[in-house]
Amino acid sequence: MKKFINNPERVVDEMLEGMVAAHPEYIRKLEGFNVLARKNAPVIGKVALVSGGGSGHEPAHGGYVGKGMLDAAVCGNVFTSPTPDPILEAIKAVNGGAGVLLIVKNYTGDVMNFEMARDIAEMEGINVDYVIVNDDVAVENSTYTAGRRGIAGTVFVHKIAGAKAETGAGIKEIKATALKVISNVRSMGMALSPCIIPAAGKPNFTLLESEMEIGMGIHGEPGTHREKIRTADELAAQLMDKILEDMSLHAGDEVAVMINGLAATPLMELYIINRRVHDILKQNEIKIYKTFVGEFMTSLEMAGCSVSILKLDDELKLLLDAEADTPAFKVI
């Protein structure tokens, strides 16, 4: 294992110290908890948004704390859900009296821990509700599985629900908007190489030099299948087939596109993927309103990418364009 770390047990703590040192104008760390909160939290009268999950997906979610997005991010150990205690502390720290909406990615541990924190916060008289993001079309959504996983599409939920909260909307309206984003966004990823959880010290799966996994999750969960590496155009088309198959998109519809790098894939390759994604959307006469290419939800040092497509309407376009000022995501 080759990594820039001091102690595998302290990677999250030390990362948070470094993040706060880098962005003191945006974020502060809650004393005694691995929670990053907006510097000026609680914003009185505004519904607060809290997200989080296991670490190792930076800039998700701490990088999205700031104006127009999250009020707090709860940072669990690498790839491990935080326990209810820090989630509860985050809720209390950012509650400005108008309630708190939790944005949770659909993983069994995350959902249970955030639900428990919500239950305790409600007993303490705080109005808390939550939404679960499940955008990954690689996984069958059936009653026989834990359901689809939440991946990079979550960043669209942060952006749009965050913008809605800034308008002074109530928690029910913001939840409705967040649910609209969730029902309109689909994503799928693929991986070229594994990643190494610092405490484990070895790769979490193996892929042959010539092999890749289509549909791999952001923690190295199995995807749909493995196959020999092909051209970027063929791979982009494969992801888009599966995404479009699952969306009701018609000629003339407008979308936002996110090409997300899992950390070890150069921007050059992400742009090559984006080129083909745009071609496919154009062939289907779908209008591209906005494109985001970069690292939004990574997986330690994994090589790979995901594509997310969000179907837009007037409300979502307005909120996507609204000001956001956070360490990792800015719309001016």
Next chain:
Amino acid sequence: MVVNGKKLIEILDRIADVIEENKLMLTELDAAIGDGDHGINMSRGFHAVREKLKDDDGSDIGIILKKAGMALVSNVGGAAGPLYGTAFLKAGAVVEGKQTVDVADLENMLKSALEGIKMRGHAEPKDKTMVDAAEEALNALNSSNAAGESPQQAIKAAVDAAYLGLENTKDMIARKGRASYLAERSIGHKDAGAASFALILKTIFDELYGQESS
């Protein structure tokens, strides 16, 4: 069988050791179809339980179980933390204020714990989870108590049933948690949560009646 608070704390203390001794086994079961941290997480959790109960005077069984539940919730993480935490909190709620518990109380505690696990995990029998061990154990305890068997026989029956439930998970397709993404590929592996559940129940029996009788 009558257990007071002091004995309960001893049992919980022993569970921390037994989980530690079986850490690798639990982690390996989990690694096959989950994310491979169950043993490590459970060991951390029960050591936190031990720490939290160190100065407890043992006067209220309900409070002991609540403290244990909170320690598990705060320290286990993943899905097992909320599940075991809820189980202990729910078990504690039905014996609040009691200085001692008997085998009838144990049945109530197990029933309440199982309800808590199902509620928290939205799980049902045959989903290949700890519910499969817990449900079998509760049914066996219930039948033995109803048939007027001795507490020792009843708890032994519950332990055996939990292990049967654990064995049964081997042939099941996982429907909850990360293992569910493997669908048919989850067949052939036992569920790690069912394994830790059976192990905890067995430790309770061993502490009450001695290992040789199990």
